[in-house]
Amino acid sequence: MPGIIEVAQLAGVSTATVSRALSGNGHVSAATRDRVQAAALELGYVVSSNASSLATGRTKNVGVVIPFLNRWFFSSVIEGAEQALLTHGYDLTLYNLSGGGDERRLVFEHFLLRKRVDAVIAISLELTPGEVGRLLAMNKPIVGVGGPLPGVRTLSIADVELGRLATEHLLSLGHRSIGHIGETEESETDFHVPTNRRAGYESALLAVGVPVDPELFRSGDFTIQGGYAAAKQLLGNPRKRPTAVFAASDEMAIGAILAARDLGLTVPGDVSIIGIDDHELAEFFGLSTIAQFPAAQGRLAVEILMDQLHPGHRDQSTVNTPLNYELVVRSSTARPATPRR
Amino acid sequence: MPGIIEVAQLAGVSTATVSRALSGNGHVSAATRDRVQAAALELGYVVSSNASSLATGRTKNVGVVIPFLNRWFFSSVIEGAEQALLTHGYDLTLYNLSGGGDERRLVFEHFLLRKRVDAVIAISLELTPGEVGRLLAMNKPIVGVGGPLPGVRTLSIADVELGRLATEHLLSLGHRSIGHIGETEESETDFHVPTNRRAGYESALLAVGVPVDPELFRSGDFTIQGGYAAAKQLLGNPRKRPTAVFAASDEMAIGAILAARDLGLTVPGDVSIIGIDDHELAEFFGLSTIAQFPAAQGRLAVEILMDQLHPGHRDQSTVNTPLNYELVVRSSTARPATPRR
DNA sequence: CTGAAAGCGCTTACAG
DNA sequence: CTGAAAGCGCTTACAG
Known part of the structure; x- marks a missing residue:
């Protein structure tokens, strides 16, 4: 493997100049730079990142x-x-x-x-x-x-906000019996994502005077299987079946769609379903969701x-940057068949 | 950040000894090693991988x-x-x-x-x-x-072998009209995976005297959506609907299961479906497959x-190691309802 | 078992 | 614009 010394010899300059020419740090005449680059190319020289890192303190x-x-x-x-x-x-x-x-x-x-x-x-x-x-x-x-x-x-x-928005979408369609599929606190990830989304769901309900019914909450892990199992419980209940379900992730929502189908329910005819993510499969399932890119x-x-x-930090001031999200309405949500109001 | 020199000073030895004690290369008395390790721990010393790599030529x-x-x-x-x-x-x-x-x-x-x-x-x-x-x-x-x-x-x-095994499973159940969902050559990945699996499918058919029917092949990309679209074509054909489908991947097979359901067909009642992979969702869908770990x-x-x-290379002789695979039979494959033989 | 010293392959003030 | 040389922080023959 050729090193910087071979390149320097071939180009007829010092290793310092080779370093400057190739890295762009420090001035080098155009002619010299060309010669160095040609030499490097000819020898197939590639800088050793370890040596470079050791000298500069930066590793890239x-x-x-x-x-x-x-x-x-x-x-x-x-x-x-x-x-x-x-x-x-x-x-x-x-x-x-x-x-x-x-x-x-x-x-x-x-x-x-x-x-x-x-x-x-x-x-x-x-x-x-x-x-x-x-x-x-x-x-x-x-x-x-x-x-x-x-x-x-x-x-x-803004997980609380996402949960609220998803729930508001359902409320605005006329749903008042809205189930939620999330995760229990114990099995939570670091940022309390499920807890926050659930809080958003509850606040949206409360904001329009719909009481939070603990029976309409089911937990499962953040997978299709988890959503399926939870939705089966929720939608299979003969006494209190919600007209809509907000699942804390698209994978859970897809599981819920499959559960509804297996129960003979149509989506959104019998039940509306919304998730969060805009998963790559969301479009395929016609899933309404909150996209988070x-x-x-x-x-x-x-x-x-x-x-x-x-150098040249721009907005160092903003320590916490909120991320974009967007409600994407597809075909899994609609007005309830028998609006209760 | 403390360097090797600080550790050496604290332990009262040379940097060479610190290096040997910490890396395990070269002999160091137990007492010295303990002292060095204690010093390193106390200072929170962590070796600089760049310096180490530069000196040894190995980067880990x-x-x-x-x-x-x-x-x-x-x-x-x-x-x-x-x-x-x-x-x-x-x-x-x-x-x-x-x-x-x-x-x-x-x-x-x-x-x-x-x-x-x-x-x-x-x-x-x-x-x-x-x-x-x-x-x-x-x-x-x-x-x-x-x-x-x-x-x-x-x-x-052994992609050809996997394709053959999947197809043989279907044949052994009594299927003779077996569709295949794969990918076209143009859109192929580097190792011709779809082509090879298809070749296995064809050879299994020919081995038992079943002619390969090009109409029973449909292409789509290696996704649930791709499998769904291809299966719709295959299973929606009123004149020539296969009793079984071998999909080149589990994701395509899952798409095929969903397509069958949407067509009002039951799996495996009306059509058997098998994939390849043992995808994390395979069990959920009851999908028979060839697992490849x-x-x-x-x-x-x-x-x-x-x-x-x-040092100590073991089986340097074996240049190409074949990987394990295993037929996993679940509930998506069964005998055809009306065996044709 | 341990130390002094060279060397790994670059980069960068410091001069000129 | 360019070069000589020190230095980045380790490792490892070479001695002892």
């Missing part, structure tokens, strides 16, 4: 930590982040915590501290003060996605990081 | 290149690989090519050559001789997953890499 690599990889939402965020990083010439080193156990500690106390990454993006993880502190002490900027984090630039989704979240997280990593 | 990082991230199969492989790498103290740097365009060239001609990774795992990518050559010239071991690659250790799935594939790829990276 960012660590991304996520709780799960194998879920549409998370892999979409990663995909968005990866593309944006590549564009900036950065690598993405992935730390997936889904194995559970000691992984989180290992990642935060060992892997992330080896000076291999310039910065960290933490997705849907409520970092502890210790985790944040260690990283910040090493001068590693952090961007959190999913919720606010003291001392950290974050992107967060995970790939864009990943990209945005990278842009914010770049602002911190490179 | 492997690059994983994949064509898509946002698909169950691929994210499962990554998940398996990531866990195995973490166990060995390695990082995983992810290169996702799904953005298309120039990414592949960029990754192979720039990112992967910066000496940042010790090795690369290429998933479902038919590397070109140039891509393989450049990596091997830099002494980077490669493990390919998905198919054979000249000059590279690979793990591959992607997480295990990721783990195995890592083990093979470790063998190459560290």
Whole structure:
């Protein structure tokens, strides 16, 4: 493998000049730059990132930590982040915590501290003060996605608001008996996503004077299977079947649609169903939902990081940036067949 | 951040000894080792991976290149690989090519050559001789997953055999009119997965004297939507509706199940359906399938890499390791209602 | 078992 | 605009 010395010899300059010509840092005459670039190309020279990192202190690599990889939402965020990083010439080193156990500690106390990454993006993880502190002490900027984090630039989704909006959509169609499928507090993820969405649901109900009926809440995990099982309970109840269901995620909502079908109910004829996410399958199922653009979240997280990593920070003032969301009405929601009012 | 010098001072030894004590390379007395470890712990010392890599030439990082991230199969492989790498103290740097365009060239001609990774795992990518050559010239071991690659250790799935097995299962139940949903050659991935599975389907048919009927083949992409659309065509045909369908992936098979339901057909009463993968939703849909254990594939790829990276290579002889697969019979396949024989 | 010192391959003030 | 040289923080023959 040719090193910088070979390039310098071939181009007839010093290694310092090669470094300057190739990196763009410092002035080099156009003629010299051309000669150096030609030499580098001819030899197939590629800078050693370790040597470069050691000398500059910057690695052009960012660590991304996520709780799960194998879920549409998370892999979409990663995909968005990866593309944006590549564009900036950065690598993405992935730390997936889904194995559970000691992984989180290992990642935060060992892997992330080896000076291999310039910065960290933490997705849907409520970092502890210790985790944040260690990283910040090493001068590693952090961007959190999913919720606010003291001392950290974050992107967060207004989960309470999303739950409220989804419920309001159902209310505005005339539904008054609205079930909710979420998750119980115990099995919750870091940012209390299900709890917040449920709070939004309840506040929307209360706002129009509809009492919250605990019997209309069912829990299940954030999967199609989980939504299916919960919806079967909810919609199979002969005494109190809601005319609409708000599921805390699209995957649960899809499970609910399948459960309704299996019960012989039509959607939205017998029951309206709405989710949150705008999952890749939402359109296929005609699912009304609140879109939350995970790939864009990943990209945005990278842009914010770049602002911190490179001079000329723009809006350093905004510590917590709210994320966009949008109600997407498809064919799974409609007026109730027998409006009760 | 404390460096090796501070640790050496605190422990009252040279930096050489600190290095040996902490890395385990070279002899150090037990007493000294304890003192060094205590000092490192007290200072919160973590070795700089860049400095270490520069000195040793090894990075403890492997690059994983994949064509898509946002698909169950691929994210499962990554998940398996990531866990195995973490166990060995390695990082995983992810290169996702799904953005298309120039990414592949960029990754192979720039990112992967910066000496940042010790090795690369290429998933479902038919590397070109140039891509393989450049990596091997830099002494980077490669493990390919998905198919054979000249000059590279690979793990591959016998796609023709899988197609044959799935079809044989249907034949053995008594089906003779068996449709197939795959992908057209044009839109194929690197290893001709759909073509091979289709070849297996055809050979199984021919082996029992059932002629291959081109009208019973429909193409669609490897998604639920794609399978749904293709199955609608196949099962909606009033003149020639097959009694069974073999879909080239579970996602397509699930789409086919939903299509059958929408046509008022029962599965497996009116039509049997089988897929390939053992997708996380397969059990939920009662889908019979050929399981192919992607997480295990990721783990195995890592083990093979470790063998190459560290002395004591075991089975260097086996260049191409065939992967396990297994027929899983659930409730989507049964004897045809009106056996034709 | 342990230390002094060279070397890994770059980058960047410091001069000129 | 360009070069000589120090330095980034480790590791590892080479001695002892």
